[in-house]
Amino acid sequence: MGIPDVYSGEIVKLGDDINTDLIFPGKYILVLDPPEMRKHLLEGLGEEYHSRIKPGDIIVAGRNFGCGSSREQAASAIRAAGVPVVVAKSFARIFYRNAINAGLLVLTCPEAAEAAADREPITVDLKGGRIELPGGRAFRFPALPDFLMEIIEAGGLVAHGRKVVAARRARPEA
Amino acid sequence: MREMGADAPFEPEKLVVTVDHWTPAESARTANLHRGVRLFAQEHGLKHFYDVGEGICHQVFMENGHALPGQLIMGRDSHNTSHGAVNALSLPFGLTEVAYLLAVGSVWLRVPESVRIHLRGRLPRGVFAKDAILHVIGRVGADGCTYKSVEFEGDLIPALSISERFPFCNMAVEMGAKAGVMPFDKVTERYLKGRAKKRYRPIAPDPGARYENTFEFDVRGLTPVLSCPHTVDNVKPVEEVAGRTIHQAFLGSCTNARHDDLGEAARVLRGRRVHPDVRLMVAPSSRLEYLEADRRGYIRTLLEAGAMILNPGCGPCFGAHQGILADGEVCISSANRNFRGRMGNPRAEIYLASPATVAASAVKGEIADPRPLLRGR
Numbered sequence: 085m086g087i088p089d090v091y092s093g094e095i096v097k098l099g100d101d102i103n104t105d106l107i108f109p110g111k112y113i114l115v116l117d118p119p120e121m122r123k124h125l126l127e128g129l130g131e132e133y134h135s136r137i138k139p140g141d142i143i144v145a146g147r148n149f150g151c152g153s154s155r156e157q158a159a160s161a162i163r164a165a166g167v168p169v170v171v172a173k174s175f176a177r178i179f180y181r182n183a184i185n186a187g188l189l190v191l192t193c194p195e196a197a198e199a200a201a202d203r204e205p206i207t208v209d210l211k212g213g214r215i216e217l218p219g220g221r222a223f224r225f226p227a228l229p230d231f232l233m234e235i236i237e238a239g240g241l242v243a244h245g246r247k248v249v250a251a252r253r254a255r256p257e258a
Numbered sequence: 259m260r261e262m263g264a265d266a267p268f269e270p271e272k273l274v275v276t277v278d279h280w281t282p283a284e285s286a287r288t289a290n291l292h293r294g295v296r297l298f299a300q301e302h303g304l305k306h307f308y309d310v311g312e313g314i315c316h317q318v319f320m321e322n323g324h325a326l327p328g329q330l331i332m333g334r335d336s337h338n339t340s341h342g343a344v345n346a347l348s349l350p351f352g353l354t355e356v357a358y359l360l361a362v363g364s365v366w367l368r369v370p371e372s373v374r375i376h377l378r379g380r381l382p383r384g385v386f387a388k389d390a391i392l393h394v395i396g397r398v399g400a401d402g403c404t405y406k407s408v409e410f411e412g413d414l415i416p417a418l419s420i421s422e423r424f425p426f427c428n429m430a431v432e433m434g435a436k437a438g439v440m441p442f443d444k445v446t447e448r449y450l451k452g453r454a455k456k457r458y459r460p461i462a463p464d465p466g467a468r469y470e471n472t473f474e475f476d477v478r479g480l481t482p483v484l485s486c487p488h489t490v491d492n493v494k495p496v497e498e499v500a501g502r503t504i505h506q507a508f509l510g511s512c513t514n515a516r517h518d519d520l521g522e523a524a525r526v527l528r529g530r531r532v533h534p535d536v537r538l539m540v541a542p543s544s545r546l547e548y549l550e551a552d553r554r555g556y557i558r559t560l561l562e563a564g565a566m567i568l569n570p571g572c573g574p575c576f577g578a579h580q581g582i583l584a585d586g587e588v589c590i591s592s593a594n595r596n597f598r599g600r601m602g603n604p605r606a607e608i609y610l611a612s613p614a615t616v617a618a619s620a621v622k623g624e625i626a627d628p629r630p631l632l633r634g635r
Contacts, residue, residue, distance in 0.1 A: 241355065253263075
C-alpha cells in the first residue's frame with residue numbers, strides 16, 4: 085500500500101491526559117462503521133466537536149494522549165475523520181498500539197507539541213524525521229521501528245494480518 | 259479474524275470468552291452482537307465460554323482458575339492487568355490485536371522497564387485496599403508508570419487476600435502501566451487450590467533485578483481517599499471533600515464488587531437506610547460472588563437499606579445502559595474511572611472510593627468518611 089512521505093495540514097491542538105472516554109464515549113463502543121464513528125470523535129469535548137475536524141488535519145496533543153480504556157475506536161475514529169497523524173508529548177500504551185493497528189501515525193515529539201498552536205499549519209516529514217512549524221521552527225522526532233511502520237504502511241493490522249496468514253498458508257507445514 | 263483470512267481461532271483451548279458488556283442486552287443491535295459471540299463459541303467448540311449473567315470477564319476469568327501464576331495473558335479490556343493479583347503477567351489490548359492473535363497465534367511485545375511499588379505496614383481500620391491504590395495513583399500520576407511493568411512488594415502484601423490484591427493490579431492501568439504484578443505466596447496458593455485448571459509455575463524477580471524506579475508507601479498513616487472529578491489521579495483525602503452532596507452511589511465493577519466488598523458496604527449499612535435523595539446501585543461482579551454475598555446475608559442487608567441490586571456485568575461503570583446520571587448530578591462509585599462523561603453524561607461528576615466510603619456516603623447523602631459509621635461494627 086505505501087503512505088506519503090510528507091503530511092501537511094492544520095493543527096487541532098489538545099491538552100494533556102486526553103482520555104478515551106473524551107475521544108470516544110463508552111456508550112458508542114458498538115459503533116464500528118467509519119462514517120458513524122467519526123460523528124462521535126472527541127464528543128467528550130462537545131457533541132459537535134467532530135465538525136471542527138476535516139480530513140488532513142493533524143492532532144497535536146500534550147502528555148498521556150489516549151489514556152484510559154482499550155477501546156480501539158479512540159484510534160480508528162481519528163483515522164475515520166481523515167486525520168493521518170497524531171503528534172504528542174507522550175502516548176498511553178494501549179492507545180499507541182491501537183493507533184498503529186488502525187494505520188494512524190503516532191509520533192512522540194514533546195518540543196513540537198509544546199510549540200504548536202491551534203489552527204496553525206504543520207508539516208510532518210516522515211522520511212526526514214522532522215516536524216515543521218511556521219516561522220522556520222523545526223523539530224526532530226524518533227523514527228518508528230520498521231516492523232511497526234510495516235503495519236502502518238499495509239494500512240493497519242487487518243491488512244497486515246491478511247498478509248501474514250496468507251504467507252503462512254503458502255508455506256509448507258514445518 | 260475472518261477478515262484476516264483465518265477460519266478458526268489459533269489454539270482455541272487457550273481462549274476464554276465472556277459476554278459481559280451491556281448484559282442483558284438493551285437493544286436488538288446489542289442482542290445480535292451477543293448472539294454473534296455465542297455462535298462463534300459454538301462454531302469453534304470453545305470450551306471456556308461464559309454467557310450473559312455470569313459476570314465481568316476479569317472476575318469470571320480469575321475465579322474459574324484461568325489466570326495462573328507465571329502465565330502471559332492477553333485480554334481485550336484495559337483492566338486485564340487485574341490477573342497480576344495471582345502473579346500472572348496480564349496485558350490489555352484492543353480488539354483488532356486480539357483478532358490478530360486469534361488468526362496468527364502470536365503478537366509483538368516490547369519488554370517494559372520495571373518499577374517497584376513498595377507497600378509497608380498494615381491498613382488502619384476503615385481504610386481499605388482501594389484507598390491504598392488510589393493514594394498510590396494520586397502520588398504517581400496518571401502517566402507515572404506508562405509502559406512499565408509494576409511489581410507490588412512489601413510487608414502489607416501477605417496481609418492482603420487475593421480480593422484485596424485485585425484492585426492494585428486492576429488499577430495499575432490507571433497509572434499507565436502495561437502490567438501490575440503481585441508476588442506469589444501462601445495466600446495465592448490457597449486461592450488457587452481447587453480452582454487452578456492446570457499446573458503453574460510462579461514468577462518472582464531475579465536477585466539483583468534492575469528497576470527504573472521504586473515508589474515507597476507506608477500505609478499506616480493512610481486515611482480514606484477519593485478520586486475527584488475528572489481524573490483518577492485527582493486524589494484527595496475524604497476530609498477535604500466530605501459534605502459534597504451526592505445523588506447516586508454505585509457499588510460495582512471489576513475493581514470492587516466481590517462479596518467482601520459488598521460485606522464492607524453491608525457493615526456500614528446494617529440497620530441504616532440509604533438517604534432518601536440517593537440511589538444506591540449494587541452490582542456484584544460475578545454470579546459466584548453474588549451467591550456468596552447472598553449466603554452471608556449481605557444482599558438482604560443491602561436491600562433492606564434501600565439498595566437496588568443489579569445483575570453482574572459491565573454497564574454503569576462506562577455509561578452503558580443503567581444508572582446514567584442527570585445533568586449536574588454527582589455519583590460516588592467503587593469503580594475505576596471518573597473521566598468526564600464516563601458514566602454516560604458529561605454534565606455529571608464522579609468520585610471514586612472504597613465500598614465503605616460509597617456506603618457511608620449513600621447513608622449521609624453526601625461524601626462521608628466511613629470510619630465513624632464503622633465504629634463498634
